[in-house]
Amino acid sequence: MGKNLTPRNEDYSKWYNELVVQADLAENSAVRGCMVIKPYGYAIWEKMQAQLDKRFKETGHQNAYFPLFVPKSLFEAEEKNAEGFAKECAVVTHYRLKTDENNPGKLIVDPEAKLEEELVVRPTSEAIIWNTYKGWIQSYRDLPLLINQWANVVRWEMRTRLFLRTAEFLWQEGHTAHATREEALAETEQMNNIYAEFVENFMAIPVIKGAKTESERFAGAVETYCIEALMQDGKALQAGTSHFLGQNFAEAFDVKFTSKEGKQEYVWASSWGVSTRLMGALIMTHSDDKGLVLPPNLAPIQVVIVPIYRNDEQFNAISEEAKLLTEELRAVGISVKFDGRDTHKPGWKFAQYELQGVPLRIAIGPKDLENGTVELARRDTLTKEFVKREDVVAKAKGLMTEIQDTLLKKALDFRNDHITEVDDFKEFKKVLKNKGGFISAHWDGTTETEDRIKEYTKATIRCIPFNGKKEEGICVLTGKPSSQRVLFAKAY
Amino acid sequence: MGKNLTPRNEDYSKWYNELVVQADLAENSAVRGCMVIKPYGYAIWEKMQAQLDKRFKETGHQNAYFPLFVPKSLFEAEEKNAEGFAKECAVVTHYRLKTDENNPGKLIVDPEAKLEEELVVRPTSEAIIWNTYKGWIQSYRDLPLLINQWANVVRWEMRTRLFLRTAEFLWQEGHTAHATREEALAETEQMNNIYAEFVENFMAIPVIKGAKTESERFAGAVETYCIEALMQDGKALQAGTSHFLGQNFAEAFDVKFTSKEGKQEYVWASSWGVSTRLMGALIMTHSDDKGLVLPPNLAPIQVVIVPIYRNDEQFNAISEEAKLLTEELRAVGISVKFDGRDTHKPGWKFAQYELQGVPLRIAIGPKDLENGTVELARRDTLTKEFVKREDVVAKAKGLMTEIQDTLLKKALDFRNDHITEVDDFKEFKKVLKNKGGFISAHWDGTTETEDRIKEYTKATIRCIPFNGKKEEGICVLTGKPSSQRVLFAKAY
Numbered sequence: 002m003g004k005n006l007t008p009r010n011e012d013y014s015k016w017y018n019e020l021v022v023q024a025d026l027a028e029n030s031a032v033r034g035c036m037v038i039k040p041y042g043y044a045i046w047e048k049m050q051a052q053l054d055k056r057f058k059e060t061g062h063q064n065a066y067f068p069l070f071v072p073k074s075l076f077e078a079e080e081k082n083a084e085g086f087a088k089e090c091a092v093v094t095h096y097r098l099k100t101d102e103n104n105p106g107k108l109i110v111d112p113e114a115k116l117e118e119e120l121v122v123r124p125t126s127e128a129i130i131w132n133t134y135k136g137w138i139q140s141y142r143d144l145p146l147l148i149n150q151w152a153n154v155v156r157w158e159m160r161t162r163l164f165l166r167t168a169e170f171l172w173q174e175g176h177t178a179h180a181t182r183e184e185a186l187a188e189t190e191q192m193n194n195i196y197a198e199f200v201e202n203f204m205a206i207p208v209i210k211g212a213k214t215e216s217e218r219f220a221g222a223v224e225t226y227c228i229e230a231l232m233q234d235g236k237a238l239q240a241g242t243s244h245f246l247g248q249n250f251a252e253a254f255d256v257k258f259t260s261k262e263g264k265q266e267y268v269w270a271s272s273w274g275v276s277t278r279l280m281g282a283l284i285m286t287h288s289d290d291k292g293l294v295l296p297p298n299l300a301p302i303q304v305v306i307v308p309i310y311r312n313d314e315q316f317n318a319i320s321e322e323a324k325l326l327t328e329e330l331r332a333v334g335i336s337v338k339f340d341g342r343d344t345h346k347p348g349w350k351f352a353q354y355e356l357q358g359v360p361l362r363i364a365i366g367p368k369d370l371e372n373g374t375v376e377l378a379r380r381d382t383l384t385k386e387f388v389k390r391e392d393v394v395a396k397a398k399g400l401m402t403e404i405q406d407t408l409l410k411k412a413l414d415f416r417n418d419h420i421t422e423v424d425d426f427k428e429f430k431k432v433l434k435n436k437g438g439f440i441s442a443h444w445d446g447t448t449e450t451e452d453r454i455k456e457y458t459k460a461t462i463r464c465i466p467f468n469g470k471k472e473e474g475i476c477v478l479t480g481k482p483s484s485q486r487v488l489f490a491k492a493y
Numbered sequence: 494m495g496k497n498l499t500p501r502n503e504d505y506s507k508w509y510n511e512l513v514v515q516a517d518l519a520e521n522s523a524v525r526g527c528m529v530i531k532p533y534g535y536a537i538w539e540k541m542q543a544q545l546d547k548r549f550k551e552t553g554h555q556n557a558y559f560p561l562f563v564p565k566s567l568f569e570a571e572e573k574n575a576e577g578f579a580k581e582c583a584v585v586t587h588y589r590l591k592t593d594e595n596n597p598g599k600l601i602v603d604p605e606a607k608l609e610e611e612l613v614v615r616p617t618s619e620a621i622i623w624n625t626y627k628g629w630i631q632s633y634r635d636l637p638l639l640i641n642q643w644a645n646v647v648r649w650e651m652r653t654r655l656f657l658r659t660a661e662f663l664w665q666e667g668h669t670a671h672a673t674r675e676e677a678l679a680e681t682e683q684m685n686n687i688y689a690e691f692v693e694n695f696m697a698i699p700v701i702k703g704a705k706t707e708s709e710r711f712a713g714a715v716e717t718y719c720i721e722a723l724m725q726d727g728k729a730l731q732a733g734t735s736h737f738l739g740q741n742f743a744e745a746f747d748v749k750f751t752s753k754e755g756k757q758e759y760v761w762a763s764s765w766g767v768s769t770r771l772m773g774a775l776i777m778t779h780s781d782d783k784g785l786v787l788p789p790n791l792a793p794i795q796v797v798i799v800p801i802y803r804n805d806e807q808f809n810a811i812s813e814e815a816k817l818l819t820e821e822l823r824a825v826g827i828s829v830k831f832d833g834r835d836t837h838k839p840g841w842k843f844a845q846y847e848l849q850g851v852p853l854r855i856a857i858g859p860k861d862l863e864n865g866t867v868e869l870a871r872r873d874t875l876t877k878e879f880v881k882r883e884d885v886v887a888k889a890k891g892l893m894t895e896i897q898d899t900l901l902k903k904a905l906d907f908r909n910d911h912i913t914e915v916d917d918f919k920e921f922k923k924v925l926k927n928k929g930g931f932i933s934a935h936w937d938g939t940t941e942t943e944d945r946i947k948e949y950t951k952a953t954i955r956c957i958p959f960n961g962k963k964e965e966g967i968c969v970l971t972g973k974p975s976s977q978r979v980l981f982a983k984a985y
Contacts, residue, residue: 028628069645072523087589091587096649099580133522152645
């Protein structure tokens with residue numbers, strides 16, 4: 002365990018960086034911008050994967066796997082997509098290293114092993130997948146095609162931060178093909194809804210569903226839907242996106258199908274993804290100055306049992322009790338760890354499990370054995386109480402739900418407290434500076450105004466919320482007419 | 494569904510290539526040597542993953558994720574490992590593309606975005622992982638470190654074949670660190686045993702466990718253990734390997750720990766992996782001229798129900814019955830698909846599910862409804878029988894085990910029939926040519942002899958079997974003394 006964390010109100014960014022490393026979630030690697038996801042962090046990601054994968058399969062999607070590399074000629078086929086990603090892609094140019102004759106033991110790129118065509122390491126897979134779909138789709142009978150891929154992707158970001166922005170990250174990307182515009186749009190919306198439901202119910206993070214403006218859309222998309230979350234420092238975080246791609250990729254890769262009526266038509270498409278970035282959202286929504294706070298639904302360890310003892314005899318008696326309790330808790334579906342290590346003191350262990358966000362801690366000492374009690378400590382509220390041994394299991398089970406609900410409620414209250422309706426640009430800047438959060442304001446609908454607001458304030462339009470009320474008003478910057486408020490915020 | 498498969502005895506290699514594509518397992522992509530794993534093939538891989546992952550976790554391993562890229566300076570640190578993989582690695586040299594000024598709409602590598610240090614796309618991850626372990630291991634308390642990674646890797650093979658040898662493939666790679674040589678060796682052996690148990694019990698493929706000779710060892714390993722399977726054409730296939738790495742990587746990356754006695758010592762290591770190559774082994778062990786044969790333990794669909802009908806009334810009545818039967822089968826843990834499509838005839842469907850290796854097919858027609866029967870067809874034996882409706886579920890459940898056992902038994906008999914003891918080099922060549930399979934022969938223990946035999950016959954030493962009887966003899970080529978038979982074969 003490292004030293005104490007920098008308090009959040011002192012330096013939020015520093016707190017985050019320290020927490021990710023000290024809680025054993027991830028660390029920087031020897032490769033610029035690429036992270037190592039450590040076992041504890043990866044265990045949380047695996048839980049997210051399992052839940053998402055289940056939802057994808059329940060809605061008829063199948064997993065598949067497409068190549069890591071995209072030949073340059075395919076990469077450039079859909080122009081906007083290519084333009085959007087060309088500036089930040091890793092390019093493979095050679096397929097062999099050889100010994101440096103001037104420096105034995107060292108290797109150099111073999112100039113004779115230059116590829117005829119360069120390969121781009123996928124920053125996203127629309128190009129390689131739509132080139133493949135061309136061979137899979139002939140008739141309306143082949144549609145819809147509902148496929149998901151779990152994969153690594155690479156985007157050569159210049160300024161990286163663990164989980165939030167890394168050169169390589171893990172994600173899932175769904176790529177679907179449909180016979181009609183309506184079906185593709187319905188799929189786009191369905192997947193955005195699935196993301197929202199998962200993020201709210203498992204990550205305990207409230208999100209706002211909406212559409213991106215043109216300038217914030219995915220490169221190559223006709224519409225981008227998103228879920229936007231709010232972090233504790235008042236900055237927004239895009240937690241997932243679902244894109245309606247129209248016929249753009251079908252046209253770029255010439256993917257047509259024969260309709261029921263016998264006509265040749267271009268296929269309609271969607272794509273959607275969430276990534277290890279969600280780990281950043283999880284951390285910045287719930288955690289505190291003592292470390293990580295994990296919602297029980299995603300905690301790799303839900304309950305930790307720590308023995309308090311002075312001698313072997315006490316340790317053995319407590320261990321026996323802890324073993325029984327562990328079995329009882331596991332029988333009701335709770336994941337438990339008993340930390341009987343003699344290399345660390347209980348105080349050290351308490352701090353460690355607080356740092357790692359284990360939702361519930363049970364301490365058992367000799368007195369507890371006598372009294373038939375245990376000490377139960379909640380990570381989220383940092384409260385402790387003595388509970389009768391016979392009530393522990395029911396209590397713990399109840400707390401799993403209660404803590405999950407409390408975290409969502411708390412995050413929801415914070416988020417709702419940080420949506421401010423503003424009708425004046427001076428106020429806009431003031432709220433953004435002093436309070437942060439989402440600013441709900443009228444906007445004239447032009448990219449030019451959006452760009453100017455971004456230039457003046459660094460705030461961008463996070464989304465045009467789906468549930469926003471229709472309301473006549475005037476643009477907060479230009480005074481031109483507007484029919485709906487949109488949500489501005491500074492964002493990760 | 495495509496045309497008929499080329500019969501195995503006509504051209505085994507062609508049969509394999511056709512089967513992989515026609516059964517919808519995988520196909521070649523636009524990227525040389527890289528495959529697309531299609532949903533049906535990926536579903537089988539997912540089942541393998543789930544089983545292996547469970548076994549890894551049960552033996553105390555945790556999953557983590559390390560970068561895709563290895564900086565050249567790390568790649569070359571362990572010399573033998575570097576030498577082994579340098580000849581076939583994809584190298585990233587640039588991090589940006591830009592518009593070709595002479596050819597708008599086309600992109601070229603931006604010469605100004607050249608990396609200071611080239612990045613190798615991981616062909617295996619020892620280098621990047623041991624460079625990371627240096628920061629994780631200080632004391633004997635940090636050991637053992639038991640980590641696994643599910644990932645994609647790239648080896649620029651010149652001659653590729655779907656699943657068997659592809660430029661990119663999916664695998665898992667375990668990387669463990671230990672305080673003693675004995676522990677690392679025990680881990681190496683344990684993981685080889687886990688592979689053998691999984692491959693035999695889930696894939697129904699019998700394997701021989703043994704050690705590789707020096708020339709067949711993993712680059713950088715002190716010992717390589719392996720499991721070797723035999724394909725229907727008499728060629729061997731290495732189905733998994735587990736390496737004892739000694740202190741090679743610890744020395745190369747300076748990973749030391751303080752022992753209980755307070756001494757600084759280099760850490761001992763193992764690494765072990767299986768890959769999507771197992772899919773090739775699965776196909777070539779059980780399948781026949783009609784297509785894939787899948788062991789029930791790995792079949793994505795274990796039972797398919799096909800309705801036989803002439804009109805809507807019949808279809809509705811059969812569908813209702815099929816729905817009930819589906820529920821009953823699922824209740825006993827069997828995965829079922831009802832194929833009620835009206836776009837294909839029953840005969841087409843029968844052929845399709847045979848091609849895709851669905852273990853059990855149930856056909857229900859109007860006569861069956863009258864008689865209270867269904868027609869049950871086994872994929873492995875291609876036998877059919879009528880079964881009373883009330884007996885179907887119990888029968889199907891029993892057959893899941895029986896088919897699994899039958900496939901293993903059949904493969905085991907074939908394998909055992911194809912291990913030939915040979916004591917004379919003329920005989921060696923004759924058996925290899927006419928019968929194939931494993932040749933159990935004495936060898937003088939030198940790489941030179943091994944190389945010469947390979948040169949003369951294309952057969953290599955697949956392994957020195959762990960359970961081989963000790964027996965004095967003379968080398969089949971040189972006549973020099975030998976104390977144990979080894980297994981030779983041509984191999985994939």
